[in-house]
Amino acid sequence: MARWQSGARERLQAAAIDLFVEHGFDGVTVAEIAAAAGLTERTFFRYFADKREVLFPGHDEFEQNFLHGLDKAPDDDPVSLITAALAGVAEFFPDERRAWSRTRNAILQAHPGFQERELLKMSSLTSALTRALRERGIDPIAAALAAETVATIFRTAFTAWIAEDETRPFAEIQDDVLARWQGLLTARRP
Amino acid sequence: MARWQSGARERLQAAAIDLFVEHGFDGVTVAEIAAAAGLTERTFFRYFADKREVLFPGHDEFEQNFLHGLDKAPDDDPVSLITAALAGVAEFFPDERRAWSRTRNAILQAHPGFQERELLKMSSLTSALTRALRERGIDPIAAALAAETVATIFRTAFTAWIAEDETRPFAEIQDDVLARWQGLLTARRP
DNA sequence: CCCGGTGATGTCAGTCACTGGCATCGCCGG
């Protein structure tokens, strides 16, 4: 492996982010990204299915973290399952990654097309979790609701984690959101 | 209003659906849709922002139903709020609409681009609900979770409603899903 | 040391989504 200069994919990603930050998604052509990485437009499309996909690397790995977490659930109680799946992803977002996540998120928020793609990725996660839960013997509707809940809590926690004034680690925030979710049903007349 | 033959928008929508059913999304060009409706490609883009949008009419109305339902919530208890918002949309899906919804859904499921767009619409709904809940004085995180929950329950119920062998009315299914969601936290060792 | 194979990249041409600018047409009020 690794003829030519290696890391073509990584160079394309880095070039894309730099250019998007500077000129915005619509202000950059794929040909420009490729040129900045020392490649051609055609090669870009050999690595990424479309122009947006360049900002969504490592999705499979991300998804696997939830699934591996789920494997460690002690029993089939819904709260246990949700908690276990969430625990699996916490290490995926160390503090060193926070600045980077903020930059990437700013780009995503600036273009509806990116939001669509991110939503599709989360939907992929939800499907994978639902499937895993069903295979574990969980009732289909309960599986769907639990999977959606995992995604909701993760996203809520992630959004809080990259908020401007936030400094707590991801795991702590996520635990807090989870606790609040558990309180949602029992809370009365707040 | 209504010079020329009226209903250009509706003709475009109908033509698009017919053609998508027959040839699939990628097998149809915008020019063909427009021609089938007796118009030109340019006019299509005056009615719809892009090729996919033609399958998402009436979204504002749909969203308003949830918001109006929310207005009728008797108190600020989370379950009351969620229940009220869901009640607002039930009448939007009468049995007469089920066959149509199934056809449209089959088209949507066949193309990832449509799923992205649908996800974005649901995200718009969630944002609107979150905003409305916050304006009502609900705590931001509780508002976000409640809004997501409304969307989740709606989507779960909608999916069940258009399932092949399903005959129960939408409202009944949605009430059932809501009840199951309430049971999620309290259920132990199922 | 040369030689064919293989995988990554380049080249080229083409389709189609989408946009801006301008012309045109049908109706409506004056």
Added chain:
DNA sequence: CCGGCGATGCCAGTGACTGACATCACCGGG
């Protein structure tokens, strides 16, 4: 009858994305 206006058509252009084919760098075998 006329001038305005809103809906539509026409045309040219940009850029995302694709298929087919050529080319290059490196590999192993002979």
